[in-house]
Each structure stands twice: as C-alpha cells, then as structure tokens.
Amino acid sequence: MYWEQKVETISRHELEKLQLELLRTTLIQAKQSSYYAKVLNENGLDENSIQSLSDLKKIPFTTKEDLRNHYPFGFSAVPLEKCVRLHSSSGTTGNPTVVLHSQKDLDEWANQVARCMYMVGIRNTDVFQNTSGYGMFTGGLGFQYGAEKLGCLTVPAAAGNTKRQMKFITDFNTTTIHAIPSYAIRLADAFYEAGCDPKKDTKLKTLIIGAEPHSEEQRKRIEELLGVKAYNCFGMSEMNGPGVAFECPQQNGLHLWEDYVIAEIIDPVTLEPVPEGELGELVLTTLKREAMPLLRYRTRDLTRFIPGICKCGRTHRRIDRFKGRSDDMMILKGVNIFPIQIEKILMQFKELGNNYLITLETIGTNDEMLVEVELSDLFTDDYSVLQRLTKEITHQLKDEILLTPKVKLVEKGSLPQSEGKAVRVKDLRKII
Amino acid sequence: MTIQQISIFLENKFGRLNEILSLIAKEQVRIIAASVADTSEFGILRIIADDPQKAYQILKANRISANISEVFAILTESVPGQFARTIEYFTQAGISIEYMYCFSTQSKGVLVIRVNDSEAAHEVIRRKNLRSVDQIGLREI
Numbered sequence: 001m002y003w004e005q006k007v008e009t010i011s012r013h014e015l016e017k018l019q020l021e022l023l024r025t026t027l028i029q030a031k032q033s034s035y036y037a038k039v040l041n042e043n044g045l046d047e048n049s050i051q052s053l054s055d056l057k058k059i060p061f062t063t064k065e066d067l068r069n070h071y072p073f074g075f076s077a078v079p080l081e082k083c084v085r086l087h088s089s090s091g092t093t094g095n096p097t098v099v100l101h102s103q104k105d106l107d108e109w110a111n112q113v114a115r116c117m118y119m120v121g122i123r124n125t126d127v128f129q130n131t132s133g134y135g136m137f138t139g140g141l142g143f144q145y146g147a148e149k150l151g152c153l154t155v156p157a158a159a160g161n162t163k164r165q166m167k168f169i170t171d172f173n174t175t176t177i178h179a180i181p182s183y184a185i186r187l188a189d190a191f192y193e194a195g196c197d198p199k200k201d202t203k204l205k206t207l208i209i210g211a212e213p214h215s216e217e218q219r220k221r222i223e224e225l226l227g228v229k230a231y232n233c234f235g236m237s238e239m240n241g242p243g244v245a246f247e248c249p250q251q252n253g254l255h256l257w258e259d260y261v262i263a264e265i266i267d268p269v270t271l272e273p274v275p276e277g278e279l280g281e282l283v284l285t286t287l288k289r290e291a292m293p294l295l296r297y298r299t300r301d302l303t304r305f306i307p308g309i310c311k312c313g314r315t316h317r318r319i320d321r322f323k324g325r326s327d328d329m330m331i332l333k334g335v336n337i338f339p340i341q342i343e344k345i346l347m348q349f350k351e352l353g354n355n356y357l358i359t360l361e362t363i364g365t366n367d368e369m370l371v372e373v374e375l376s377d378l379f380t381d382d383y384s385v386l387q388r389l390t391k392e393i394t395h396q397l398k399d400e401i402l403l404t405p406k407v408k409l410v411e412k413g414s415l416p417q418s419e420g421k422a423v424r425v426k427d428l429r430k431i432i
Numbered sequence: 433m434t435i436q437q438i439s440i441f442l443e444n445k446f447g448r449l450n451e452i453l454s455l456i457a458k459e460q461v462r463i464i465a466a467s468v469a470d471t472s473e474f475g476i477l478r479i480i481a482d483d484p485q486k487a488y489q490i491l492k493a494n495r496i497s498a499n500i501s502e503v504f505a506i507l508t509e510s511v512p513g514q515f516a517r518t519i520e521y522f523t524q525a526g527i528s529i530e531y532m533y534c535f536s537t538q539s540k541g542v543l544v545i546r547v548n549d550s551e552a553a554h555e556v557i558r559r560k561n562l563r564s565v566d567q568i569g570l571r572e573i
C-alpha cells in the first residue's frame with residue numbers, strides 16, 4: 001500500500017522535527033550558492049537563525065524573477081562538475097529559468113515519482129506508457145526515471161502520433177498512461193473511431209493526468225471513456241517536475257510530500273499566511289535538494305490546504321486542485337476575485353463563446369466590474385431572450401463572487417483573441 | 433408559406449450597421465427589408481434578402497453572429513387601412529405578434545410578421561385568403 005510506509009504515515013510531530021532538521025541542512029547548502037550567500041548575509045541569517053519551523057518566515061521569498069535575474073548558474077550550490085542534469089523552461093519574457101540537478105537530486109526525484117505512482121496502485125508488473133513530451137519538459141524524464149525506479153516496463157512513447165500510441169497500448173498491453181487531459185480525450189476518441197472499445201480491447205486501468213487545468217466533470221468523462229481511474233499530478237520544473245503532490249486513491253486532494261518540501265499558503269497581496277483551508281499562493285521550500293535549493297519559492301499557483309486527515313493513512317497534507325495564478329488575482333471592494341471563478345460560470349452557458357474580458361473601472365466614486373463575453377452564435381431573433389440570458393449570467397456570477405458585475409454580450413470575434421496567456425483583465429480604476 | 437429572415441447580433445458600436453450591410457451588398461445580395469430592434473446594450477438587425485442563404489454564408493465567413501428564422505411575408509394592396517386590417521385578423525384569432533415591420537411600393541404593401549403560433553397563423557392566412565409569399569414570390573414584388 002505504501003512505497004515508504006514510515007515516512008508517508010509519520011506523525012505530524014515527527015514530520016515537523018524532520019522538517020526542521022532538513023531545513024537547517026538546506027540553509028547550510030543554500031549558502032554555497034552566490035545568490036543565497038548574498039541574501040542570507042544581507043539579512044543576517046544562517047542555520048542557527050532557524051530554531052523552530054516558525055523561523056522560516058525570517059527568510060525572504062524567492063521569485064521566478066530572481067531565478068531569471070541570476071540565469072544561468074547564480075543559484076547553483078555545488079560546483080558544476082557535481083551537476084549531472086539541467087532543465088530549463090523558456091520564459092515568454094526575459095531569460096529562461098534553469099534548474100540544476102546532482103545525481104542525488106535525480107535519485108530523490110525518481111523516488112518521489114515512484115512514491116506517487118505506487119500510491120495509486122502502480123506496481124512493477126505494470127506497463128507504463130508516457131505520452132508526455134521529453135526533452136526540457138520535465139514530465140518526460142521525470143516520469144521515465146520514476147517509473148523505472150518503481151520497476152514498471154516503461155515505454156517512452158513521447159508526445160503525439162496517436163496511431164502509434166494506440167498500437168503501443170494494444171501490442172505492449174499498456175496498463176498505465178501519463179497524459180494531459182485533452183490528449184487523453186483525443187486518444188479515447190481515436191480508439192472509438194477505429195472501432196475499438198478501450199474498456200474491453202485494452203489493458204488500461206490507470207491514467208495520470210496533469211499539466212492542464214481540468215474540471216472534475218472532465219476527469220469523470222475521461223475515466224468513463226477509457227475505463228480507467230485517473231489521478232491528478234502536480235509539479236513544476238522549479239521543484240524538479242512531476243511528483244511534488246499527487247492524488248491518493250481517495251481522489252480528494254493531492255498529498256504534498258512534506259519530507260521533500262515545506263509548504264506555506266500566503267495571501268499574494270499581504271504576503272501573510274492565510275487561515276487553514278483558504279485559498280492563497282503556494283510557497284515551497286525544498287528540503288533535500290543539493291544542487292539548487294530554493295527557499296520560500298513563490299510558485300504563483302493558487303490553491304488551499306484541504307483540512308482534515310485523509311482516509312488513506314498518509315499524514316502529509318493535501319492541497320486542492322489549482323485555482324489559477326496569483327498574478328491574475330483582482331481585489332474589488334475588498335473581495336479577492338480570480339478570473340477562473342468568472343470563467344467557470346461563463347463556460348456553463350452554451351450560448352457563450354470562449355472569449356471574455358473583465359474590466360475594472362471607476363464609475364463615480366464606485367469601483368465596478370464589467371464582464372464582456374462573446375456570444376458563440378446567435379440562437380434567437382428575439383432580444384428579450386438575450387436580456388434574460390444577461391440577467392441569468394449576472395445572477396450566477398453574483399452567487400460566485402458575491403459582487404454584482406455588469407454583464408455585456410458582445411459580438412463574436414470582437415474581443416482580443418486568446419493566444420497563449422490572454423489578457424483577461426483590464427484595470428482602469430482611478431485612485432480616489 | 434414563410435420566408436427566411438436573418439437576425440444579426442449588433443453591439444451598439446458606431447458604424448457597425450453600415451459595415452454589415454456593406455459586406456452583404458459587396459456580394460450582390462439585395463436587401464428587400466430591414467429593421468433594427470435595440471436596447472441600450474445591443475441590438476438585433478433583421479434582414480429580408482433576395483438570397484438569404486448566401487447572405488447567411490457571407491455573415492458566417494465574416495464571423496458575425498447570425499441566425500435564420502422563418503417569418504410570414506403578407507402581400508397587401510397599397511391602399512390605406514390594409515396593414516391594420518391584416519393585423520386585426522391575427523388578433524381576432526388570438527395570435528400574438530412578436531414583432532412586425534412593413535414596406536410598400538407604388539402598388540403593393542408587404543407585412544413581415546413573426547407570431548407566437550405559426551400553425552394558427554397559417555390557418556388565418558388560408559381562411560381570410562391572405563397572400564403570403566415565399567422566397568420566389570418576394571423577388572417578384
């Protein structure tokens with residue numbers, strides 16, 4: 001049932017003791033890098049400043065900007081000859097970020113991934129096919145080494161070529177797949193189009209999904225189409241890659257491996273911790289990384305801790321599915337609002353297209369929100385139907401964000417197209 | 433007998449109506465009648481064209497939100513009181529008119545109406561001997 005029972009079911013008290021010890025070691029290690037040597041020195045900090053876990057907050061946050069500004073090797077805490085791998089993620093602006101790994105780091109990462117896979121019932125008798133892109137994208141090599149460590153027969157099929165993926169699944173008796181949700185659906189469709197029922201005609205039973213946000217309805221649909229159990233995976237290249245957090249068979253939140261990281265959830269504006277269970281930005285401190293420790297790294301990902309103890313027996317806390325990026329948060333009349341909350345509502349209306357724009361503006365002395373959304377197509381010749389639709393959208397948005405926005409239907413194609421990171425929010429508020 | 437009407441979603445933006453009508457004109461589709469119903473937020477442009485399918489395709493190709501619906505086009509003599517009398521027939525039969533617009537030439541008047549009950553409207557047209565035209569009939573006016 002457990003890959004490493006002792007640490008997975010460790011008592012909270014013991015876990016915190018372990019974290020404290022590992023945090024101090026991490027500080028000693030981090031000091032070896034030119035970046036943290038400077039930061040820690042400027043703040044008068046070293047391992048002795050950390051007497052309890054609450055001392056963590058003395059350490060300044062690290063941001064993606066910091067990684068970019070010290071590209072490529074400003075964060076390396078070991079000589080380059082001790083590093084055996086480099087992963088880089090391209091930024092849309094400025095320098096890319098670089099993450100260095102020693103052999104020990106890679107071994108730990110593989111162990112983390114193996115722990116996740118074992119948790120959902122994958123064993124060395126399984127055939128694991130990885131449809132993730134290889135190369136710089138960590139979902140490729142990350143799962144490759146993890147699955148090999150677990151002992152699976154591992155098929156590095158890589159991304160694309162659906163016909164070939166189907167042939168491998170059938171010929172090699174693949175039982176487990178790693179795919180992004182949209183690709184899992186494509187694969188299922190391709191099976192049905194070819195006259196196959198993947199539930200009967202393949203040995204598939206487990207699907208690991210990640211990288212793309214998806215709803216619970218989408219997960220259920222994928223599970224039904226392929227006849228599998230699908231588990232969510234969370235990772236990011238700055239934190240190695242996949243395996244940072246993973247769903248257990250309860251499928252209710254992702255266990256975050258707290259012997260590998262210390263997690264904090266903060267208010268992205270005040271930078272203070274949010275009350276347990278509330279939404280905020282995930283901040284992670286690595287505990288075992290040798291080549292490139294990161295202290296209080298602001299992931300920009302929004303999530304919350306799921307309160308309570310998981311039935312599976314693991315004591316590591318669970319985080320909820322990701323709710324968006326902290327960069328996107330708006331504050332209107334003191335209420336924190338995320339575009340994803342609005343998107344979720346808009347997507348429920350089949351009359352609406354995929355494009356929308358949120359504008360915050362000052363009208364008189366009031367700050368107001370305008371939500372413009374494109375019609376998918378005109379489905380009526382009666383404007384009162386459109387007025388009713390507008391009212392219904394407004395009503396549902398109010399239920400979600402607790403403020404009443406002004407909703408405006410606009411013509412198809414009249415809003416800026418979403419290419420990559422679309423501009424969804426325009427803030428035109430005046431400061432009064 | 434009904435004809436096809438195209439409804440187009442219009443934002444209240446300066447020049448948009450002209451843009452849309454020009455697109456259709458450029459492809460040699462003749463607009464026989466048009467009306468705009470609007471609220472403070474948006475409007476719906478309704479068009480009767482000599483080739484509604486072609487007009488619809490032009491709009492689609494330009495990613496304009498449009499919809500085709502069936503409406504009645506009733507031909508009357510162009511004399512005072514004709515429109516009123518026609519409407520009265522429908523009212524007497526308990527049919528509500530959701531919207532209407534009309535136009536007339538020297539000798540003929542045409543009433544475009546959308547009703548809540550097409551079946552009943554057909555019945556009125558038959559009983560009262562009204563002349564409802566189809567697409568071809570419309571071109572000949």
Ligand SMILES: [Zn+2]
Binds near residue numbers: 248
């Ligand atoms: Zn669990």
